[in-house]
Amino acid sequence: MKTMKKVVSIAVVAAMALSVFACSADTAETTSEETQAAVDYEYMSYAEYEAAPLDSEVTVLCTVMATQSWWEDQITVYAQAFDGDGAYFIYNMACSEEDSEGVYEGATILVTGYKSEWEGEVEITDATFEFTDLAQENPMAPVDLTADFGNDEALIANQNRNFTMTGLTVEASGDNGEAFLYSWDGSGSQGDDLYFTVSNGETTMTFTVESYLTGADTDVYQTVEALNVGDTIDVAGFLYWYQGANPHITAVTVE
Amino acid sequence: MTTRRKALTSILAAAIAASSLLTGCHGSGVRKEFSVPEAFDTTREFNITFWAKNDTNINQTNIYNQAIEDFEALYPNINVSIKLYTDYNKIYNDVITNIATDTTPNVCITYPDHIATYISGENTVVPLDNLFTDERYGLGGSEVRFDSPGVDQIVPEFLDECMINGVHYCIPYMRSTEALYINKTYVEALGFEVPDIPTWDWIWEVSNAATEQNEDGTYVVNGQDVMIPFIYKSSDNMMITMLRQLGAGYSDEYGNIGLFNDTTTSLLYTIADEVSLGAFSTFTVSGYPGNFLNAGQCIFGVDSTAGSTWMGSDAPLSDIHESDVVDFETVVRPVPQFDPENPQMISQGPSVCVFNKEDPQEVLASWLFAQYLLTNEVQIAYAGTEGYVPVTTMAQASSEYQAYLNDPSQYSIKIAVTNMFLQNINNTFVTPVFNGSTSLRNAAAQLINSVVKSVRRREVVDDAYIENLYSEVTALYRLDQLSASRDTRAELGPLPVEAKLLLAALGVVWIGIGAYFSADLVKKRKKN
The missing domain is CATH 2.40.50.200 (Bacterial OB-fold)
Structure with missing residues (x-):
């Protein structure tokens, strides 16, 4: 085959x-x-x-x-x-x-x-x-997906890729205006996955800090815990999918 | 959106971890058996830990926090700190790890199956029978500072589930069962009517009809590219329930395993046939039944009643984009039956156990908090977050709960599954609990999931395949070791010849000694 x-x-x-x-x-x-x-x-x-x-x-x-x-x-x-x-x-x-x-x-x-x-x-x-003992001579550079933000039809072409997005704004994630949530609805506690919402001014996406990938002791986890609504950020991660784009974020830089 | 798949990752791990508990406990000292103190010491401060499980539902988290706040107001010298979990197997794994290091929580949400493993460490979990009946601090006790239910006010079926080897090691906290969530609109479009109690034959018949495709590959019933007519969330429950309904073997209370039998084989062949027709899949293989149901890509979804708020066109919780939700009429029924005259469905849901500690006063403080979780305030509030049923008749009969059941503002599917469960409490069952029952449950799930995957991968499912599958699953979950240890305990076999000869010789010696002393006694009497 x-x-x-x-x-x-x-x-x-x-x-x-x-x-x-x-x-x-x-x-x-x-x-x-x-x-x-x-x-x-x-x-x-x-x-x-x-x-x-x-x-x-x-x-x-x-x-x-x-x-x-x-x-x-x-x-x-x-x-x-x-x-x-x-x-x-x-x-x-x-x-x-x-x-x-x-x-x-x-x-x-x-x-x-x-x-x-x-x-x-x-x-x-x-x-x-x-x-194998094969050496990777050309590690794949992250693809810049800023232009595809919020567009699943475009993003799916890069499913699982390492990617970056820049110039995003942190939006409120929960009913109480939190910048991030422990677990998808805030029902978790420290150590659980983090969920936070960002926008590009037109639409929003929900990003995840996957705790099995980057746990509570990692820079990205602690950076997201310190985010404030309104912060402008750049992110890097992997384009995981769950009923749509559900990126696993591995780095956040606050501008 | 959520990534609720995490539960999957720990299923096998927990099963394997279970088998390591015994060895992990060998090095630790044996704790003293707990006895109820005469009085609770209110002059000392107690910090207790509560490991709680929620269904990734913020309302449940809030109820736990409120319960702690209210309890601490009643008992200012007890501080409760909560650790939240969204996965029973993660709790199980962590508890096992912490038993080995003597750092268990004080109070823990758990399954009786799991407790059966915990108690393989001596005096690890507190037996609750003496606490139940303690006049001062027991259920409904005179010194309890809240309206606690009496032991006779806990639903007997639910309380019985907490008994292991004749001892209560936990109290029920919430109960649920499984429900069949049906897209009635599609069923009727296919020319069928939804019966009061669907049978397995009916489910397969409708599911097969739903696999009809148009020339362009779309499905006739929904016009979409995707249609999996029947998806079962819990593969272990599916196998267990089918076997129970057919009166076939699974396990007994002594831990003897009967899972690998002819009925199981027959069921696996049926499942293989249905998968090959495109009529059936499982959560493990394809995803959440609710997601497919709500997108009009599934007609029958079996999921917990505690998952009802995710099911249906108008479900308050959803993982799929609004634009993907299809409008249809949802109805709920008991899970499919082989004999609709005698419906049987599983009883499940969280229970609460108390771990033993050096200080009996700390244990008593823990018990008081555990007992607080049975108050109407907690029971009714938590049950209302999902299709749970309160475990006390006191809560069930209360005007607040009755008002809840008749509240038109509640999600109708949640109320429908709750009523279905309440009407069928006498038709529920649980599986025998023993050290290793968790592994067996996981094995039952693996049988179905392996067959589903294999058929999809175009492997041949025949007698040789089944035989190999049984062998692999037995080895993976160490069920052969489990059976061997049970056999050793239950039946030691006939005595060796040498032992018999030794016992016979001992008997002869004792008879000789007896004869000597008798003769000596007779001589003395004659002399006198």
């Missing part, structure tokens, strides 16, 4: 070859492991992934942009396609606690799972992965 794309990282092969000569005592063992890291990986390009039907098995090569907190042999990953032309949300990927140490920003992994849709979010579920 799927046409696999092959990649051979010449740089990695060269690096491995050099390191074989550079190593001394552990040469035999290291050679074996490094040779394995240089093999071809079979995976779908982002375009092939996009074209794949829902509920089909997919294998993608991707570089980790961020993770939610590891949780009993599962980890949720925000990742860019290795080729840099799209992003994936990999929900509850099987991962031991030991392996989770290696799933960090910049690590490139080969993920196999199922393309699924949940409340509008197209994601990879029931996934497993393997590490």
Whole structure:
């Protein structure tokens, strides 16, 4: 069904070859492991992934942009396609606690799972992965989506992407004029997800600080807790989807 | 908009964490059994913690806060601090972690299933029977500073759910059941009428009819690209309820597992067939029934009565854009039945337990607060936030509650499911509670969700698949270990031959000793 794309990282092969000569005592063992890291990986390009039907098995090569907190042999990953032309949300990927140490920003992994849709979010579920030694030479720069603010039809083209929006105004989120809420309606407490509403002067969007991604001890969480209605802010985040754009915000700068 | 999916993330984690509780407790000392102090010490200050669960509903949070404020006014020497949760499994996980470090809360909203695990640590949770009947501080006690219900004023069915191994370890706080939320407009458009008690056959028949598509791929009944006629929110409840209605095995009170039986297999085949027709899905796989229902993309949604304010065209709470809401008539019915003459539906909802502490006075302060949650003020206010039912007859019979049920300004679907539940309290059931019952519940859910996913992924669901599924689910939730430990406790098996010989030898020795002393006694008597 799927046409696999092959990649051979010449740089990695060269690096491995050099390191074989550079190593001394552990040469035999290291050679074996490094040779394995240089093999071809079979995976779908982002375009092939996009074209794949829902509920089909997919294998993608991707570089980790961020993770939610590891949780009993599962980890949720925000990742860019290795080729840099799209992003994936990999929900509850099987991962031991030991392996989770290696799933960090910049690590490139080969993920196999199922393309699924949940409340509008197209994601990879029931996934497993393997590490690669491939280096991401071109980390995907955030796309500026300021012009698409509040326009789900336009935003959906960048679902799961890392993005920025600038020059937004903090609006009241709750009945009491709060600048943010713990949980979507204020029913939560510190440590829960933060919700805050922003506008571009014409329309509004609700942004989320996802506590499993950026918890109460992070800069973004504390910055949002300190927001005031009327503040002008720039934001960065990942374009998560839940019945429409529901961005997970990872950085807020108050102008 | 919310991201209520978070509950999902902790289901498996909690199940696995449960199995680690026993080992986690091994190193900790055993706490003394609680006994009720003769009098509550009002000269000391007590700081107690209350871990509470709400349905991501600000009104419920406000009611908790009001209850604390009112309670503290009555007991100025007790300070209650609240920690809010929106997920039972998160509470469960945190409690287990805190049992190991001896930092449990004082009062905690929980499920009896979870308590069955908590009490595997000795004297961790306070048995409440002595507190219930304590003349001064018990339910309706003479020294209680508020209008507390007597034990006979708690709905007996709900109170029974709090009993584990013959002991009450919690008090019910709120009760709900599941309801079938129906888009009546679409049902009638398909040529059917909604019966008083829908059967499973009827649900499948209508659902199958709703899968008819136009040439352009849109669905005839709604003209949209999406239609999942039947979505069940709680896959575990679905399996449990179907098995119960059919009188098939699930588990017994001793923790013996009967889930993997022929009826289960048959039900899974039916579910597989319906998924392959596009007639059925679950929350885990597709999303909230209410979102699909309100968008006209679902005809039957089964969800808790405590989720009623999210269901229907006019629902006060909604996760979907206003422009996506379709106008239709909503009606509610009991969940589908195999035997409509004998309807059966699950009883669920939060209960409250009190954790044991070194200081009995602190425990008594905790109990007084827990008891306060049963007052009419709290019961009626909280029940009104959703399709909950108060757990006391005192609250149910009160004029305030009756006025609430007849208040036309309340959301009609919420009142409809509440009345449906009130009329069916005698038709509710609960599953046996034991250490491991949470894992079994999760396993039941996984059976359905795995089949739904597999069919959608065009895998073959046959006998080999089912056999493998049972094996995988058993291993994942460690049900084999659970059964093994239960078997060990319940039945040790026949004695080994060596043991029998030893016992026989001991018997012979004792007979010999007896004979010697008897003969000696006879000799002495003869001498005398």
